[in-house]
Amino acid sequence: MQTLISIADFIRWGASRFSEAGLFFGHGTDNALDEAAALVLGALHLPPDLPASWFGSRLTAPERQRVLDLIQRRIDERRPLPYLLGEAWFAGMRFHVNEQVLIPRSPIAELIEAGFAPWLEPSPAPQILDLCCGSGCIGIAAAAYLPESRVDLVDISADVLQVAEQNIAEYGLQERVTSYPSDLFEALPDNRYDLIVSNPPYVGLAEMEELPHEYRHEPVLALQANENGLEIVQRILKQAKRYLTPRGILIVEVGNSARLLVDRYPQMPFVWLDFERGGEGVFLLSAADLAE
Incomplete structure (x- = not known):
């Protein structure tokens, strides 16, 4: 050597x-x-x-x-x-990670870097919710790129939220970013959000069994959602409209479960977002879409 x-x-x-x-x-x-x-x-x-x-x-x-x-x-x-x-880079920012949290890699980073334009309605202080936040990378990066925003982070795991809190402190965002231990919306205050964004568990059992060995080190709770991968996403679709402002939007990553989701909800007007740096399986719905 x-x-x-x-x-x-x-x-x-x-x-x-x-x-x-x-x-x-x-x-x-x-x-x-x-x-x-x-x-x-x-x-x-x-x-x-x-x-x-x-x-x-x-x-x-x-x-x-x-x-x-x-x-x-x-x-x-x-x-x-x-x-x-012990670290990962996401949207140009460094985040602490350990094996309690999913490794940041979502294409949603591109949307954050663009301030969610043109989808997010202009607002002097947008309210943002990051569901199933893991390391907090999506919500914390959103707070950094939208400096007037207020962001809530939600995860079901207390161990995961410890990592998110470490990242909140790393960027000095304690005044604008708050974490909540909650099973999706259950323990949240009765807030309304201009944007709800989520990278939830969406891997089905069959796909889980075929994942390369590297993925076996990631927490199953952050990857797999029941047999077909849609359980958490379906709950989000059912409940999100109660927590969105009238002009609010919902953005969710579902990866390879996209086709199954479309088959399950053939009338839902999903907008499937494109990414210059690659990535797919991220949809957008408006509050009006969900209300219908």
């Missing part, structure tokens, strides 16, 4: 080892080279948009050992990289 000196050296070598090992990528990257870059930069506490001029920088002996150890663990354990690093 004495020939591995620079950041670029370790990224190249790591990518080769990952390809050789046949790893699966899907927790922030989709190929061996990007995964190796994320690992090396994360291990060195450097940002993912590091200037190219830095890639020739030499690693110290402790840094080399840390990178090598992480590369070997990624191969041996098939554990998703964000869990090894």
Whole structure:
């Protein structure tokens, strides 16, 4: 390993080892080279948009050992990289994660970066609800990109909300972001929201059994929803209209369960959103759509 000196050296070598090992990528990257870059930069506490001029920088002996150890663990354990690093990047922001929470990777990040335009009605202080919040990445990023907004985070798991609270504090958003332990809407105050957004569990039993090994490290509670994957989504559809303002909107990610959802609700006017960076299975409905 004495020939591995620079950041670029370790990224190249790591990518080769990952390809050789046949790893699966899907927790922030989709190929061996990007995964190796994320690992090396994360291990060195450097940002993912590091200037190219830095890639020739030499690693110290402790840094080399840390990178090598992480590369070997990624191969041996098939554990998703964000869990090894304890962090994930979402909408250009760093979030603390552990194996209690789903790893942030939703295409909804694109909507957040655009301020949910053109869908969210202009408002001096939009009220936003993030259902099944996990690490809080969606709601916290929304609060950061919409600085006048107030955001509520909801999750059924107290352990998960501890991670979300850590991320709220990380960005100093305690005055505008509040977390609630609740089974969807059950323990919420009687609030009305301009936007309800959710990345709920939506994986069915058959799909769950076919997931690559890397996904087995994520909490089942955050992935699987009954046999067909629609239980939580159906509850959201049934209850959301009570919590939306008259011009409010509902945005929900359902992934591969999209076709089954359309078959189940053939009259529902789902708007399926497109994403420049890839991703699918995210629908939008207005309060008026749900009322009908």
